[in-house]
Amino acid sequence: MTTVASNYLYSTLRERIVEHVFVGDALRELWRLGVYDVEVLRSEFDAHGYDLVMARGKIVRHIQFKTGTQKKPGTVSLSRALAEKPSGCAIWIRLEPDLSMGPFFWFGAAPGQPLAALHHLPNSRRVTPNKTGVRPIRKNHHEVPGAAFVPRSTLREILVDLFGDLAPTVVLEESE
Secondary structure, three states: OOOOOHHHHHOOOOOHHHHHHHHHHHHHHHHOOOOOOOEEEEOOOOOOOOOOOEOOOOOOEEEEEEOOOOOOOOOEEEHHHHHOOOOEEEEEEOOOOOOOOOOOOEEEEOOOOOOOOOOOOOOEEEEOOOOOOOOOOOEEEEEOOHHHHHEEEEEEHHHHHOOOOOOOOOOOOOOO
Protein backbone atom coordinates (compact mmCIF):
# COMPACT_ATOMS: atom_id res chain seq x y z
CA MET A 1 0.00 0.00 0.00
CA THR A 2 1.37 3.41 -1.01
CA THR A 3 1.28 6.19 1.55
CA VAL A 4 2.26 9.85 1.42
CA ALA A 5 5.09 9.03 3.83
CA SER A 6 6.55 6.49 1.39
CA ASN A 7 7.33 9.37 -1.00
CA TYR A 8 9.95 10.77 1.37
CA LEU A 9 10.85 7.69 3.44
CA TYR A 10 11.82 5.80 0.30
CA SER A 11 12.70 8.72 -1.97
CA THR A 12 15.93 7.16 -3.24
CA LEU A 13 14.12 3.95 -4.18
CA ARG A 14 11.40 6.02 -5.87
CA GLU A 15 14.04 7.92 -7.87
CA ARG A 16 15.64 4.67 -9.04
CA ILE A 17 12.28 3.21 -10.07
CA VAL A 18 11.39 6.34 -12.06
CA GLU A 19 14.77 6.33 -13.80
CA HIS A 20 14.56 2.64 -14.72
CA VAL A 21 10.95 2.90 -15.92
CA PHE A 22 11.74 6.04 -17.93
CA VAL A 23 14.69 4.35 -19.64
CA GLY A 24 12.70 1.18 -20.33
CA ASP A 25 9.68 3.07 -21.66
CA ALA A 26 11.88 5.40 -23.75
CA LEU A 27 13.82 2.53 -25.31
CA ARG A 28 10.60 0.60 -25.99
CA GLU A 29 9.03 3.66 -27.68
CA LEU A 30 12.17 4.20 -29.78
CA TRP A 31 12.19 0.48 -30.71
CA ARG A 32 8.57 0.77 -31.90
CA LEU A 33 9.62 3.72 -34.07
CA GLY A 34 12.53 1.73 -35.57
CA VAL A 35 15.16 3.70 -33.65
CA TYR A 36 17.85 1.32 -32.39
CA ASP A 37 20.97 3.52 -32.22
CA VAL A 38 20.51 5.04 -28.76
CA GLU A 39 23.03 4.72 -25.95
CA VAL A 40 22.16 4.98 -22.27
CA LEU A 41 24.83 5.77 -19.67
CA ARG A 42 24.14 5.98 -15.97
CA SER A 43 25.92 8.25 -13.54
CA GLU A 44 27.14 6.46 -10.42
CA PHE A 45 26.07 9.44 -8.34
CA ASP A 46 24.51 12.83 -8.96
CA ALA A 47 27.52 15.07 -8.35
CA HIS A 48 27.66 16.73 -11.76
CA GLY A 49 24.07 17.87 -12.20
CA TYR A 50 22.62 14.93 -14.11
CA ASP A 51 21.18 11.49 -13.48
CA LEU A 52 21.48 9.90 -16.90
CA VAL A 53 23.09 10.37 -20.30
CA MET A 54 21.28 9.38 -23.48
CA ALA A 55 22.93 9.67 -26.89
CA ARG A 56 21.90 9.20 -30.48
CA GLY A 57 24.50 9.97 -33.12
CA LYS A 58 26.09 13.32 -32.33
CA ILE A 59 23.33 14.31 -29.90
CA VAL A 60 24.41 13.70 -26.30
CA ARG A 61 21.94 14.62 -23.57
CA HIS A 62 22.80 14.92 -19.90
CA ILE A 63 19.43 14.55 -18.20
CA GLN A 64 18.38 15.60 -14.72
CA PHE A 65 15.14 14.00 -13.56
CA LYS A 66 12.83 15.77 -11.15
CA THR A 67 9.55 14.33 -9.92
CA GLY A 68 6.52 15.42 -8.00
CA THR A 69 2.93 14.55 -7.26
CA GLN A 70 1.49 18.00 -7.92
CA LYS A 71 -0.11 18.84 -11.29
CA LYS A 72 2.87 20.86 -12.53
CA PRO A 73 6.35 21.75 -11.29
CA GLY A 74 6.91 24.49 -8.76
CA THR A 75 10.36 26.00 -8.42
CA VAL A 76 12.98 23.40 -9.36
CA SER A 77 16.57 23.40 -8.10
CA LEU A 78 19.09 22.62 -10.85
CA SER A 79 22.86 22.40 -10.68
CA ARG A 80 24.91 24.95 -12.58
CA ALA A 81 26.97 21.96 -13.79
CA LEU A 82 24.00 20.81 -15.90
CA ALA A 83 24.18 24.04 -17.91
CA GLU A 84 27.90 23.41 -18.47
CA LYS A 85 27.21 20.12 -20.27
CA PRO A 86 27.04 20.27 -24.09
CA SER A 87 23.28 19.70 -24.23
CA GLY A 88 21.96 19.39 -20.67
CA CYS A 89 18.26 19.27 -19.89
CA ALA A 90 15.81 18.54 -17.11
CA ILE A 91 12.63 16.50 -17.24
CA TRP A 92 10.05 16.97 -14.50
CA ILE A 93 7.72 13.98 -14.27
CA ARG A 94 4.37 13.94 -12.49
CA LEU A 95 3.94 10.75 -10.48
CA GLU A 96 0.77 9.04 -9.35
CA PRO A 97 0.78 7.12 -6.04
CA ASP A 98 1.37 3.87 -7.99
CA LEU A 99 4.32 5.58 -9.79
CA SER A 100 2.49 5.89 -13.11
CA MET A 101 4.27 8.69 -14.96
CA GLY A 102 2.96 11.69 -16.87
CA PRO A 103 2.50 14.29 -17.95
CA PHE A 104 6.08 15.41 -18.43
CA PHE A 105 7.57 18.89 -18.33
CA TRP A 106 10.64 19.82 -20.41
CA PHE A 107 13.41 22.29 -19.65
CA GLY A 108 16.13 22.37 -22.27
CA ALA A 109 17.22 23.63 -25.64
CA ALA A 110 17.05 22.04 -29.08
CA PRO A 111 19.09 18.86 -29.65
CA GLY A 112 22.79 19.69 -29.71
CA GLN A 113 22.28 23.11 -28.12
CA PRO A 114 23.35 24.00 -24.58
CA LEU A 115 20.93 24.66 -21.76
CA ALA A 116 20.39 28.34 -21.05
CA ALA A 117 22.71 29.73 -18.39
CA LEU A 118 21.38 29.43 -14.85
CA HIS A 119 23.72 31.83 -13.02
CA HIS A 120 21.25 34.75 -13.21
CA LEU A 121 18.61 32.78 -11.28
CA PRO A 122 18.55 32.86 -7.48
CA ASN A 123 20.51 30.23 -5.61
CA SER A 124 18.48 27.50 -4.00
CA ARG A 125 18.74 26.36 -0.41
CA ARG A 126 19.48 22.91 0.88
CA VAL A 127 16.30 20.86 1.37
CA THR A 128 17.20 19.84 4.90
CA PRO A 129 18.52 22.13 7.62
CA ASN A 130 22.02 21.77 9.03
CA LYS A 131 22.67 21.00 12.71
CA THR A 132 21.91 24.62 13.66
CA GLY A 133 18.51 24.47 11.95
CA VAL A 134 19.53 26.67 9.02
CA ARG A 135 18.95 25.71 5.39
CA PRO A 136 22.17 27.01 3.80
CA ILE A 137 22.42 28.40 0.29
CA ARG A 138 23.66 25.98 -2.35
CA LYS A 139 26.13 28.11 -4.32
CA ASN A 140 26.07 25.95 -7.43
CA HIS A 141 22.32 25.32 -7.56
CA HIS A 142 19.72 27.68 -8.96
CA GLU A 143 15.94 27.97 -8.66
CA VAL A 144 14.28 27.53 -12.04
CA PRO A 145 10.65 28.66 -12.01
CA GLY A 146 8.15 25.93 -12.85
CA ALA A 147 6.77 28.14 -15.63
CA ALA A 148 10.08 27.66 -17.50
CA PHE A 149 9.22 23.97 -17.93
CA VAL A 150 7.19 23.22 -21.08
CA PRO A 151 4.35 20.70 -20.66
CA ARG A 152 4.52 17.52 -22.71
CA SER A 153 1.67 15.02 -22.73
CA THR A 154 3.57 12.02 -24.03
CA LEU A 155 6.93 10.35 -23.78
CA ARG A 156 7.26 10.60 -27.57
CA GLU A 157 7.18 14.40 -27.28
CA ILE A 158 10.00 14.21 -24.73
CA LEU A 159 11.99 11.95 -27.07
CA VAL A 160 11.59 14.51 -29.87
CA ASP A 161 12.79 17.20 -27.44
CA LEU A 162 15.80 15.04 -26.63
CA PHE A 163 16.80 13.90 -30.13
CA GLY A 164 14.81 15.84 -32.72
CA ASP A 165 13.88 13.78 -35.75
CA LEU A 166 13.08 10.20 -34.77
CA ALA A 167 13.68 8.72 -38.22
CA PRO A 168 14.27 4.98 -38.09
CA THR A 169 17.79 3.67 -37.81
CA VAL A 170 19.23 2.34 -41.05
CA VAL A 171 19.73 -1.39 -40.51
CA LEU A 172 22.58 -2.99 -42.40
CA GLU A 173 21.97 -6.53 -43.64
CA GLU A 174 24.22 -9.23 -42.23
CA SER A 175 26.48 -10.89 -44.79
CA GLU A 176 26.47 -14.67 -44.94
